[in-house]
Amino acid sequence: MKKPDKTSRTQFEDQWQAAFDQASISPSPSVWNNIEQEVHGSGKSRKMIAFWVTTGLAACISILTSIQTMEYLKTDAPLEYEDTFQQQAIARHTPLQEENVLSLKESTFSTSNNASGDHNPPSQYQTIYPSASPVHNNVMALTEEVEEEIRIEKVLRQTLQDGPTHLAITKPQPRRNVIFSMPPQTDALPMSASVVTAQGTGSTSPTLFSRSLEHSASSDLVPVEESYFNDQRSSIASDHEYERSLTFSIGGRITKAIGKGFSVQTGLDYTALSYNGNGSYLLKHQDGSHSTLEGHQINHSSVASSDGYTKTLRQQRIAIPVEVGYNLLQRKRLHLNAYAGISTNVLLDQQFETSLEEQVKENPFENEFEGVYASATGSLELGYQFHPKALLTVAPYAQKAITNVTEHPITIEEQKPSFYGISLGLKILL
Amino acid sequence: MSEKDLIEGCIRGKRKAQQLLYERYAANMLAVAARYSKSLEEAEDVLQEAFIKVFQKMNTYEGKATIGAWIKRIVINTALNNQRKKLYEHPMEEVGDSNYKDEQDILLSDFSFQELLEMIQALPVGCQMVFNLYAIEGYAHKEIAEQLQISEGTSKSQYARAKKLLKAQLLAEEKKAYEKAG
Numbered sequence: 001m002k003k004p005d006k007t008s009r010t011q012f013e014d015q016w017q018a019a020f021d022q023a024s025i026s027p028s029p030s031v032w033n034n035i036e037q038e039v040h041g042s043g044k045s046r047k048m049i050a051f052w053v054t055t056g057l058a059a060c061i062s063i064l065t066s067i068q069t070m071e072y073l074k075t076d077a078p079l080e081y082e083d084t085f086q087q088q089a090i091a092r093h094t095p096l097q098e099e100n101v102l103s104l105k106e107s108t109f110s111t112s113n114n115a116s117g118d119h120n121p122p123s124q125y126q127t128i129y130p131s132a133s134p135v136h137n138n139v140m141a142l143t144e145e146v147e148e149e150i151r152i153e154k155v156l157r158q159t160l161q162d163g164p165t166h167l168a169i170t171k172p173q174p175r176r177n178v179i180f181s182m183p184p185q186t187d188a189l190p191m192s193a194s195v196v197t198a199q200g201t202g203s204t205s206p207t208l209f210s211r212s213l214e215h216s217a218s219s220d221l222v223p224v225e226e227s228y229f230n231d232q233r234s235s236i237a238s239d240h241e242y243e244r245s246l247t248f249s250i251g252g253r254i255t256k257a258i259g260k261g262f263s264v265q266t267g268l269d270y271t272a273l274s275y276n277g278n279g280s281y282l283l284k285h286q287d288g289s290h291s292t293l294e295g296h297q298i299n300h301s302s303v304a305s306s307d308g309y310t311k312t313l314r315q316q317r318i319a320i321p322v323e324v325g326y327n328l329l330q331r332k333r334l335h336l337n338a339y340a341g342i343s344t345n346v347l348l349d350q351q352f353e354t355s356l357e358e359q360v361k362e363n364p365f366e367n368e369f370e371g372v373y374a375s376a377t378g379s380l381e382l383g384y385q386f387h388p389k390a391l392l393t394v395a396p397y398a399q400k401a402i403t404n405v406t407e408h409p410i411t412i413e414e415q416k417p418s419f420y421g422i423s424l425g426l427k428i429l430l
Numbered sequence: 431m432s433e434k435d436l437i438e439g440c441i442r443g444k445r446k447a448q449q450l451l452y453e454r455y456a457a458n459m460l461a462v463a464a465r466y467s468k469s470l471e472e473a474e475d476v477l478q479e480a481f482i483k484v485f486q487k488m489n490t491y492e493g494k495a496t497i498g499a500w501i502k503r504i505v506i507n508t509a510l511n512n513q514r515k516k517l518y519e520h521p522m523e524e525v526g527d528s529n530y531k532d533e534q535d536i537l538l539s540d541f542s543f544q545e546l547l548e549m550i551q552a553l554p555v556g557c558q559m560v561f562n563l564y565a566i567e568g569y570a571h572k573e574i575a576e577q578l579q580i581s582e583g584t585s586k587s588q589y590a591r592a593k594k595l596l597k598a599q600l601l602a603e604e605k606k607a608y609e610k611a612g
Binding site (some may be wrong): 012013015017018019020023024025026027028031032036038039040060096317361386420 | 461486516546547
């Protein structure tokens with residue numbers, strides 16, 4: 001420390017210096033007690049660190065456990081049923097015959113109403129799947145469910161004939177079939193037929209079949225799915241995709257410094273998500289009615305198509321992050337911090353807009369895109385300290401889902417997607 | 431116990447050594463902290479925070495200055511850090527004439543330590559910091575400017591303002607005492 005030039009100092013300064021030179025004030029005993037407590041282990045800050053770390057870990061574990069439990073409940077948890085005959089005889093397993101029950105030749109496709117009421121599927125079906133695609137996945141899910149229904153019926157029939165059988169049934173997974181979420185363009189099409197087919201509701205027997213073709217003769221669109229319920233038949237070709245706009249989040253954080261530049265924080269973020277989709281489709285429907293002309297049966301059908309339609313899905317996302325941060329830089333009131341952690345995200349309240357306005361009102365899938373997922377998060381935060389205890393922050397962030405986002409539109413193609421955005425917020429320093 | 435033993439004991443985290451060091455310096459350091467604070471309670475908070483740092487950082491003490499000077503430096507830095515938070519809300523600016531001179535002599539010996547301390551504590555935060563650093567600690571305005579992240583001109587003008595306010599207080603107190611004496 002340099003002493004100032006003695007000539008610049010006056011008697012005034014010297015007097016003040018002398019007045020306080022050996023000054024002393026006795027501190028209260030509580031000061032030493034507090035120091036001792038802080039320095040020797042049971043200090044407040046150490047308690048706070050332990051509290052934050054424990055709380056953070058507990059929150060992470062409980063969030064992940066809850067999400068995993070929710071996902072487990074949604075998946076194909078095998079359910080074991082034992083029929084009523086089991087008490088009467090020794091259970092025995094009846095192996096199922098491998099039979100490609102879903103194969104259908106083109107010639108049998110336009111089958112008329114089956115008056116006999118026999119809903120057994122024809123044996124000459126065949127299935128041709130398109131290359132792997134979101135639509136393909138949905139077709140696969142649909143096909144598996146139909147196979148399961150048929151298998152169950154076969155086992156039940158065999159049980160009645162042969163005696164008690166141990167029957168394992170796989171609970172069908174709730175389906176989110178993109179193909180059928182697209183409404184037809186014309187009111188002439190009885191969409192209910194295909195919707196019923198897709199949902200499988202009201203079906204009492206295995207008369208539900210589905211197949212996919214590699215292409216449609218009348219359209220360049222791929223893939224094509226055909227589905228039919230008894231003698232009603234729908235075929236649809238579609239091609240569409242979603243793009244996500246850059247998202248902006250607003251939120252708040254409370255942060256506690258834990259020393260050596262590190263901090264822990266939690267808070268709440270609100271994000272308005274927007275997904276813009278566009279595509280084309282062609283839908284052909286036969287309602288089962290037919291007429292006869294010169295001895296030939298003619299099936300009645302209608303066709304609807306749309307080229308270049310648009311759709312926008314708007315959603316809200318609430319996120320609760322738990323993060324650890326490190327201070328990279330601090331200059332006057334500017335702070336630069338890096339954060340990493342996990343976040344619990346809740347997707348809610350979707351609004352669906354499309355150029356196909358009439359049918360959107362009837363869209364039965366309107367409330368499907370909701371869900372909870374966990375993600376790993378990272379952000380680089382620039383903060384301006386406008387108050388000793390508060391900062392305004394802007395932070396580019398990246399998120400990677402670590403649990404499946406099962407009902408999010410973008411996850412039609414990716415189950416654990418990445419998200420990017422910019423977060424604006426208010427931060428309170430503890 | 432010698433000062434060296436105290437320091438070594440503190441480095442090893444010995445509770446007894448820490449207590450002895452505290453007892454040796456706490457009173458003087460509280461008087462220093464009080465000059466940079468607005469109340470005794472605030473000063474005690476500064477003292478507590480400063481001594482925690484002293485014990486945590488004792489292994490960084492190199493012995494270049496006396497242990498008393500080293501502790502005092504930590505107390506002043508802690509106090510400045512606390513006051514810096516207030517300065518965020520009311521930043522220091524260049525005020526008035528930085529060449530203020532009043533040649534009227536006032537003898538501080540006529541006043542008690544407590545009276546003088548209260549006069550310093552009554553100064554605006556910026557003036558209080560600059561006055562302490564310049565008049566009592568003996569720092570140059572350039573050094574003060576660096577420490578407080580202000581310009582040298584601001585430091586000078588804040589000091590001139592502090593001096594003016596203190597002299598006004600001193601004269602007022604003198605006048606009161608004169609009137610009382612009749």
